[in-house]
Amino acid sequence: MAKAAKTTGRSYRGASADERRDERKRKLIEAGIKVIGREGYPATTVRAVCAEAGLTERYFYEAIGDRERLLGAVYEHLVQQTQAQIAQTLLAAGNAPPSELARLALTGYFSAMRDNPDAARILLFEILGVSPEVTRLSQRAIADFALLIRMTARRLPQLAVPEQQEELVTAGLVGSVVFIAMSWFLEGYKRDLDDVVNSALSIFNAVVAANNA
Numbered sequence: 443m444a445k446a447a448k449t450t451g452r453s454y455r456g457a458s459a460d461e462r463r464d465e466r467k468r469k470l471i472e473a474g475i476k477v478i479g480r481e482g483y484p485a486t487t488v489r490a491v492c493a494e495a496g497l498t499e500r501y502f503y504e505a506i507g508d509r510e511r512l513l514g515a516v517y518e519h520l521v522q523q524t525q526a527q528i529a530q531t532l533l534a535a536g537n538a539p540p541s542e543l544a545r546l547a548l549t550g551y552f553s554a555m556r557d558n559p560d561a562a563r564i565l566l567f568e569i570l571g572v573s574p575e576v577t578r579l580s581q582r583a584i585a586d587f588a589l590l591i592r593m594t595a596r597r598l599p600q601l602a603v604p605e606q607q608e609e610l611v612t613a614g615l616v617g618s619v620v621f622i623a624m625s626w627f628l629e630g631y632k633r634d635l636d637d638v639v640n641s642a643l644s645i646f647n648a649v650v651a652a653n654n655a
Contacts (some may be wrong), residue, residue, distance in 0.1 A: 467505040467515075469495040474516040479560020483513055483568040510572065514579055517569050520561050520579065523584045524554050529590065544646050548639045556621045556631050566624045584620075588612040611649065618645045 466576040478486050488509060492499050506512045531550045535543055569580050586644035591612040619642050626638050 443561060463505055464502045466495075466497055469497060470502060470506055470512065471515050471519050474512045475560055477522070478513065478516060479563050483509075483572065484564075486512075486626060489542075503652065510576065513564075513569065514576055516564060517576070517579055517583075520565055521579075521586070524551065524565070525590065527554060532590075541643075544596055544643060545639060548642050548646075549635065551619065552623060552635060552638050552642075555627065556635065559627070559631075559649060562623070562627050566620065566627055584616050587616045591615055615649065616644065618642065628634070 443627070470491060473491045474486075477491050477494050481490070482641060488499055488502055491512065492502050495502075501564065502512075506515060528547050528550050531546050535546055555566070569576050571577075589612075594631065622638060622642050626633060
């Protein structure tokens with residue numbers, strides 16, 4: 443009983459110590475998205491993030507640890523958010539035709555990149571070359587997106603690829619989408635969303651055509 447009390451802590455205004463810690467972490471991650479997205483990771487300081495979050499540095503080190511862990515937490519949060527949006531879109535589409543499923547998923551992804559440039563900058567650029575650990579997070583995210591494509595492809599014969607090629611082909615599809623998003627971001631989102639989606643779809647359609655040849 444005493445051990446549980448130590449972990450949970452006293453309640454303050456109806457929230458336990460763990461709940462308050464989680465809330466502070468949430469605020470710091472949200473602040474990290476704004477500051478890193480605005481200033482870039484190399485220029486981001488703990489002080490700036492804490493000022494954005496309205497918290498002291500003590501709480502930053504307690505909830506996050508250091509700048510690199512903040513970047514990792516921010517990146518994982520944004521990846522999970524994007525994946526959840528795409529997965530929800532695909533589930534809602536049910537048994538829609540393959541081309542429609544692909545278009546819906548790509549539209550959701552590129553819309554997210556356009557509608558939140560701070561998040562796009564972090565997802566596409568700020569995690570590059572920071573450290574081996576952050577690189578592993580990026581590789582894991584690519585693998586997760588590729589798995590989402592594979593799960594969809596297994597339901598749709600038109601998108602199927604030979605089993606021995608499946609992992610690399612779907613990773614390549616994810617990579618092509620990411621590079622299209624990077625180019626779109628760097629040009630200031632000048633092209634219409636439909637043009638960007640159609641560019642990515644042309645790559646998916648090439649895979650379909652190759653498998654149906």
